[in-house]
Amino acid sequence: MDGKADLHMHSTYSDGALSPGDVIVKAKEAGLQTISITDHDSVGGLEETLALGKQYEIEVVPGVELSATLNDHEIHILGYFMDHHNKVLLDSLAGFREERMRRAERIVNKLNKMNIPLSMESVLANVGSDCVGRPHIANALVNEGHAEDYHQAFRKYIGDGKPAFEKKNCFSPEATVRLISDAGGLSFLAHPGKSVSEEFLIQLINAGLDGIEVVHPSHTFNLVQYYRGIVSEYCLLESGGSDFHGGKKGDDNILGQYTIPTAAVEMMRHRLFSN
Ligand code: AMP
Ligand code: FE
Numbered sequence: 709m710d711g712k713a714d715l716h717m718h719s720t721y722s723d724g725a726l727s728p729g730d731v732i733v734k735a736k737e738a739g740l741q742t743i744s745i746t747d748h749d750s751v752g753g754l755e756e757t758l759a760l761g762k763q764y765e766i767e768v769v770p771g772v773e774l775s776a777t778l779n780d781h782e783i784h785i786l787g788y789f790m791d792h793h794n795k796v797l798l799d800s801l802a803g804f805r806e807e808r809m810r811r812a813e814r815i816v817n818k819l820n821k822m823n824i825p826l827s828m829e830s831v832l833a834n835v836g837s838d839c840v841g842r843p844h845i846a847n848a849l850v851n852e853g854h855a856e857d858y859h860q861a862f863r864k865y866i867g868d869g870k871p872a873f874e875k876k877n878c879f880s881p882e883a884t885v886r887l888i889s890d891a892g893g894l895s896f897l898a899h900p901g902k903s904v905s906e907e908f909l910i911q912l913i914n915a916g917l918d919g920i921e922v923v924h925p926s927h928t929f930n931l932v933q934y935y936r937g938i939v940s941e942y943c944l945l946e947s948g949g950s951d952f953h954g955g956k957k958g959d960d961n962i963l964g965q966y967t968i969p970t971a972a973v974e975m976m977r978h979r980l981f982s983n
């Protein structure tokens with residue numbers, strides 16, 4: 709019988725609240741058979757997650773979530789099954805994390821200019837590893853009493869287009885897809901419903917995507933049907949998951965609710981080995 713797979717979640721190696729071990733325990737409780745921890749710009753937790761997967765008898769697909777710039781707009785690309793020892797991949801990820809650090813400094817500077825005395829130290833105190841993101845800045849803003857809650861921090865200050873927002877400098881979608889495929893992996897456009905019009909979607913498919921993240925909490929039922937149609941029209945693969953961040957954003961009970969059948973993961977493997 710088909711099991712359930714959730715191929716999008718985060719750990720303390722990026723902006724998730726839980727360690728890979730705690731994520732796996734939750735995934736097991738939620739009845740998931742296959743998972744992928746897709747930390748932003750980091751495969752630092754992967755070795756540990758693969759070992760824990762064996763221990764808890766959960767299949768772990770190596771994963772990562774990368775940011776790319778399309779027409780001055782940030783999109784996210786999920787990489788699966790890549791070789792996480794690939795040198796070019798590891799060097800690029802380290803570079804992306806450095807840019808995240810520089811960008812966090814740019815955001816903190818903007819906040820300081822707005823008379824919000826937030827320090828980089830208080831931001832970094834929230835970071836579990838070496839991959840800083842806006843969620844860590846949001847937590848610091850809340851902890852220091854500058855925002856009432858996590859979501860307000862985004863709405864008031866650091867959400868897209870808000871006064872203290874700063875872009876990250878990212879690769880193009882083509883270069884991002886190539887980075888993943890050169891490391892032997894497959895690339896999927898993450899949560900297109902959040903960020904991508906149909907015109908851009910076709911542009912991205914032409915950039916060499918292997919598939920689309922069809923199932924995601926930000927997608928309505930109709931949107932899921934729509935992306936499933938695109939997947940079949942362009943002979944792409946389907947992915948999906950919860951984008952679980954470990955309860956940080958009120959997503960405590962999300963595991964098990966946004967899944968794809970394990971047969972979809974098998975189709976990814978077929979695509980990999982038939983290339
Ligand atoms: P970053 O990669 O540093 O730009 O941070 C992006 C992450 O911040 C996303 O993966 C979300 O988890 C979170 N995020 C972005 N915008 C919002 C928002 N408006 N409200 C809550 N969380 C957000
Ligand atoms: Fe995130």
Ligand code: FE
Pocket residue numbers: 773784898899
């Ligand atoms: Fe994302």
Ligand code: ZN
Pocket residue numbers: 716717718773951
């Ligand atoms: Zn994510």
